[in-house]
Amino acid sequence: MKRRMSREIRLGQSLIGGGRMPVIQTMITTPLADTGTALAEANRALDMGCRIVRTAVRSEADLPALGQLTKDFKGDLIADIHFDHRLALAAIAAGVAGVRFNPGNIGGKERVKLIVEAARTRPDLALRIGVNAGSLEKDILEKHGGPTADALVESTRRWVEYLEHDLKYHNFKLSVKSHSVPETVAACQTLAAFTDAPFHVGITEAGGGFGGRIKSAAGIAILFYEGLADTFRVSLTGPVEDEIVTGMHILKACGLLDAGGEIVSCPTCGRTHGTLFRYYDKLEKFFDESRWWLRPRLTVALMGCEVNGPGEAKEADLGVALGNGSALYFEKGQLVQKFTDQDAAFNHLLSRIRSVWGM
Ligand code: SF4
Helix, strand or coil, X not given: CCCCCCCCEEECCEEECCCCCCEEEEECCCCCCCHHHHHHHHHHHHHCCCCEEEEECCCHHHHHHHHHHHHHCCCEEEEEECCCHHHHHHHHHHCCCEEEECHHHCCCHHHHHHHHHHHHCCCCCEEEEEEEHHHCXXXXXXXXXXXXXXXXXXXXXXXXXXXXXXXXXXXXXXXEECCCHHHHHHHHHHHCCCCCCCEEECCCCCCCHHHHHHHHHHHHHHHHHCXXXXXXXXXXXXXXXXXXXXXXXXXXXXXXXXXXXXXXXXXCCCCCCCHHHHHHHHHHHHHHHCXXXXXXXXXXXXXCCXXXXXXXXXXXXXXXXXXXXXXXXXXXXXXXXXXXXXXHHHHHHHHHHHHHCCC
């Protein structure tokens, strides 16, 4: 896996970049007007291990609630601003950890300069220049014939040069996002040659459900392996919980989560003893409810027959291989117990997981 040595920046209590592992973030969906619910949603993300949380600030009417959330939320809050630079200035004054804005729709260089000058007064605050395919400048869209990777790069470079060279401001990260995995990856690869600013990555408007998770995983995993991700968000049409769990799965699958549980389960075939499906569903539910990504490292195997089952179960920390009306239970490669009751074997597995995880 490659590692891009981006420059280190501070976002509230979080340090980002400098070769660190990618940091997960999410965005709450509750409007700020419903302040109590917004705080509860942000706190659910924090409890799940996601401390960087973004919220949309839509108008001046949101500012009192933003101030309240900034005080009450113990993670790092980012204000998401479009169109009105005065909202960014007010958010900075309110004490947020970060401001994300799109320079292309904020009203020109002078207004961007005002935001940067305000951000300079807060060394613990980071800006994010967020360039999206859906809101590129008109002249760039005309030149490139649409929101291509080159168009994304040109827009982003414009603003990076302005901040880094003209304004001499460096405590910012960049995001260039499109709903296309190839365009997003190509844009990030090209930009990496021009700046050492940290990258926030993700596949925007990826959708929801199975498709949204797969698309996000495909794009984010490539960006991880290219070393181009300093922070990331799985942008799903769904609740923050889905974004965070999916993000943890991507980190784990890419070998970037040095903790947590992992299920090894056979792909099933004509030899599979039917009970495996039922046990797998229960095990996955148990893992998610236990917040497997916050637990000590543990590999659990659940195998469907006598052919590959014992071999895989032996490789895991804990494992069960089903037989015909029976089951073998393994720990650290050793056969520990033979069960004639498969439910008993599965329940024993769950109780051993609870014990190892201190539940
Ligand atoms: S472990 Fe057994 S049941 Fe599972 S896929 Fe392999 S052969 Fe089939």
